[in-house]
Structures are given as structure tokens and as C-alpha cells.
Amino acid sequence: MYTIGDFARLGRVSVRMLRHYDVLGLLRPARVDQVTGYRYYEAGQLSRLNRLIALKDLGLTLHEVGRILAEKVGTDELHGMLRLRRAQLEAQVADDMARLVRVEARLRMIETEGVMPADIVIKSVPAVRVAELSATADGFESDKIGSVVQPLYRDLCDRVEAAGLVFTGPAIAYYEPVPEGVRVHAGVQVNLQPGGTYDFDVVDLPALERAATLIHEGGMESVDVSYQQLARWIEDSGHRGSGVAREVYLNYGEGDPAGWVTELQEAVTRAE
Template sequence: MNIGEFARLAGVSVRMLRHYDQLGLLRPHRVDPHTGYRSYTAAQLDRANHLVALKDLGFGLDRVAELLEADASGGDRVVALLRERRDELRAQIAVDRGRLARVEARLSTITKEHEMTTTPTYTETSLPALRLVQSSAHVADMGAIEAEMGLMFGRVNEAVAAAGATRTGPGVAHYTEEDEGLRAAAAEQVDEPVAGLESADLPAVGRALATTYDAADLSGIAGAWQSLVTEVERRGLTPRGTCREVYHATPYEPGGTRWVVDLQQPVG
């Protein structure tokens, strides 16, 4: 094939192919002695792919030449480098997605744009005592709560399923102030102990203010909590003790599409 066709297939410019030829990185299969036209074969696309990949990874051309020769001698260093870079990028994308979600959640909280099916209502109520099995952790970075809770609920549900334990109610998250942070717990309502999990009892609460969060995702739940506590203060009350989230519906359940979560703040 001529140089233009090869350049198109390799995803590089004709100018760069001529440059690689001059450097000895990718020689044409044949150069017409009369016209000087370069021609290439499909078999050379593999070397072109390796060369372009190494350039994309940021290697200088001297180092590219060394790595190409090493792979030509039976090595697989380019593949290993690409897999390493792929894993780094996947990890970075995950981090960036988390940051984006937190920015969007904060923006929604500030602009009051989080999607709810109804206008929030607040109800004074009492809270029942709960017997739980749970996984808990100290959380100093409030931005890490959602990710940490997801991991803990995964561990709890795996342990409950492995033990064949019977749930007596919906899943519960609860939060208690602790050492300049929170003790956050992901829990299931189970009466008997479960291996690998903490057993815990939440005492009954005589007075609390509660609201229901109903949305397609959890991006607005921080704003819902802020609105709830604002309402607590508006009523002349004071937040006290361990607050609870009771998960009546989640997208992870069969046929589930939404989050329906009771937010419960004990007050005095």
C-alpha cells in the first residue's frame, strides 16, 4: 500500500511516517528507486501500533526505539506498559467521576435543584429501638461518606446472606459524632449475631424530626439533610444523638429504580 493508505490505517500523518523513516523507527517495506515513493505492507501495522502507543505514553523517540527493538526480540514490554497505563487511567477516571458527582451534588444543594418527586414535608415522630448487625467506621472526610457506606453495605449484605440470617426490617445507616468526625454504620435489622459483623442496638427515641428523600439518585441527600436540620432549628429544636437513614427502596432491589429513604434526626 502507498504511504497515504498506510498513514490512514496506522492513524498517523504522512509527515510523521517520513520522520519515522528518517529515524529508522519504521522503514517502508519498499522505496521506488526512480520515484522515491514509499510503500508499506499490512504486516508493518503492528510495529506502527506499538510506536504510536509508546508515543502516546509519553516516551521520547530514543526510548521508543529501544522498546521497539526489545519487543522485536520477543519481549512484551509495550503490552505491559499499556496495561499499566490503562489501569492508571481507569483509576483516575473513577476518582474524577467521584469528584464530579460531589461537585454536582454540592451545586444542587446550593441551587436547590436536586430532583424530588414531592415538596419535602417534616414530621415530628418517635423512633423505635432497633437491633442491628453492622459494619462501622470513623469518617473524618465528610465527602467520603457515600463511597464508604456503599462498601460497608456490600460487606454487611454479603455476611447476612452467607449466614442465612433473616432481616426484620429495611436497611439502616446511622451516624454519631465522634472525635472531630462521625462514626458511620451500615446496618441490617437482624435479631441474631452474624459472623464478621458488629451487633448493635439503637435505643428508642422519644422525639425526632423526619422527612422522606425520594429521588432517582443520592446526589441530593446531603441537601435534604441540610434542609431537615434547618427545619429543626426553625422549630426551635436542637439536634441530639444518633441520626438515622432508613432505606425503604433502592435501585439495587429487583425492579427498583429510585431511592426512598427516611431521614430521621433525634431532637430535644
């Protein structure tokens, strides 16, 4: 038999915790000295201790742990519970990280309030023909757009490659509000000839006679800052925007996201 101190070291828990489990009836000592009150444990009790700690670390309450231990949960069941809990924790971590990204982006928006970017240019944009796929996102939030546009581009690139077409310019995405949320259009410039039959849409994006353009550097999780800067500049410079911008991915998707470059293009007219 092992003293409570030795058993605690073997089980990688504290003596205080073993006393607590004893009081709750979760792990009773194999023997208690009637004179000294010292607790003694057997090596075979490590099996119950391991299950107790594993269940507790899965997020179960000690009451739930006790009920499961009473049912003599097997190793396979523990593995199943572990896999389920791992998936839950991974989803929670992903949600928390996405929330942090949104908070950081919102803070950057606040920090840039009143700061007018110096690199906004008014220019004409020629018409362009693109191959595209589209789908609907629930809203304009960056994570909702990203979860739709990224699979669209993967699918589109596979289809363009299968059609034997060649990319002739940067990818272009644009958006349109619809009653269900926002229609996301993922397009790529390729060597398309009229009259072809493809498993994607062929769209001619019209020329923009006057477009306010802004270069956004970095990943798209922070593009909302650039969008708000562009909107403030359009208003403060005496223009009226279309409310919808194109995203032209000049350098995107490879290497460090800090080096990615996207041009925002929004059609504008002079405010009356």
C-alpha cells in the same frame, strides 16, 4: 514498496504524521527517491508503525517511544504495558466520574438554597434492635462513606444469612465522629433473641422522642442535599438538632436508583 500515501492508508495514519515520524527518526522510509524526494515504505515496516502508535496511545512521549523502539520491545512487553495503562486510565475515569458526581451534588445544594422542603415531619421513633458491623471512614464525604458502608452491608447480610436469621425491617445506618474520621455503623433489623452468640454486634438503638424526619428519594450520591435541607429546617423552625442522623433504607438497592427511598431521622429539641 508502497508510496507514502498507500502506506499511510495501510497503517491508518496520516501522511503528515509519517513525515513527522521521519523527521524525528522514529520511522524512516525504506527508500527516498533522490530526484523527486518521494518516500517509499515496505510492508514489513508496519510492525514498527503499529508499535509506535500503540506506545504513543498509551500516553508515552515520542521521545520515550523512540527509546523503547530502540530496545526492540516485544509483544508480551507491549501487552503488559497496555494492561498497566488500561488500569491507570480506568482509575482516572473513575476519579473523574466521581468528581463530576460531587460537582453535580454541590450544584444541587446551591440550587436548593432558600428552598424549604414541605415534607419534613416531627415524630417519635421507637427503639429498635439491629445486627450491625462498623468501620471507620476518612471523612463525611459521600464517596468515602459509600466505600465503607457498602462492603459492610454485603458482609453483614452474608453473616445474618449464615446465622439463619430473618430480616424484620429496613436497614439502618448511622454515623459518629471519631478522631480518625467517622465511625460508620451498618445495621439491619432481624429476629434477634437475647443471649445469642453471633459474629456481628447486636445493638439497641434508643427511641427518639422527637425526631425531624425527611424522605430522600434517589441514590445516596445526592443525599447531602437532603441533609442540608433538613439542617436548615431544624434551625429555621426553632429546633436544635443532635448533629447526627439515622438513615433508614425504606426501599434501597434494587431497580432504578431514582426509585430508592431513604428516611433521614435526626433527634431534635426545642431551642431555648
